[in-house]
Amino acid sequence: MLDHHRPSAQTRAVRPDLPEGETHPRCLEMAETLRDLFAAGGGVRPKDLVGAGFTWAEILEFKDEASRLATESSTRQVSIRPDLMADIVEKARQAVPNRLPLPRDTTQTQALTVAWGKYCAARGALLVDPWPGQRERCIVVLSAYLDRLPIFPTIRKAVLAAVEETLPRVAQ
Structure with missing residues (x-):
């Protein structure tokens, strides 16, 4: 009988070509998708991301970082410049x-x-x-x-x- 509460022995391959501190390309793609989906509908559900082509594993792995990136890139600092x-x-x-x-x-x-x-x-x-x-x-x-x-x-x-x-x- 399978024990569903035990972590999987499978590990994801580490990308040796991704330099330390650099964001995974799928995470960047998810951040952009989050921005687009939010702009279109005002909210994003996991099934929206699945519909956009992301796997559940990618959603679990990148959702927090992608959300942070989407928020940062959507926020602009506006300051009124003095009149010339x-x-x-x-x-x-x-x-x-x-x-x-x-x-x-x-x-x-x-x-x-x-x-x-x-x-x-x-x-x-x-x-x-x-x-x-x-x-x-x-x-x-x-x-x-x-x-x-x-x-x-x-x-x-x-x-x-x-x-x-x-x-x-x-x-x-």
Whole structure:
């Protein structure tokens, strides 16, 4: 009678061609399959891996390492980079209230958000009712916002000039 509780005397052949510390190719393949299956269905069951061509022995041997690799390769570290001058110009041209230009060493504060909101409102008013005073108000309000940012005066002037070019021309 066979004793099912005793470990098998069979051993798996060690791959002599696999350098120490290197991941088994089937483990890498399983990690990629785990990512694909999870993306398609939101979860992965062992029978899904069997259906993808993995044996039960491979699943038992590689599941933990493959899961770790799949998680690591699926996770991205996202950090918001500070706005460069081109970003500041583009954001000022678009004047979207929730997209403040924030260069390096700038934290979004309520005061900055309010100042940016005033510029966006002035820009919107100019588009609805273009007249010389409204155009001038737009530039003054943007200038007040830029004064709050830690940028050089030359950058401030360049941003104002670039934005002024895109404002509607109005007759005196």
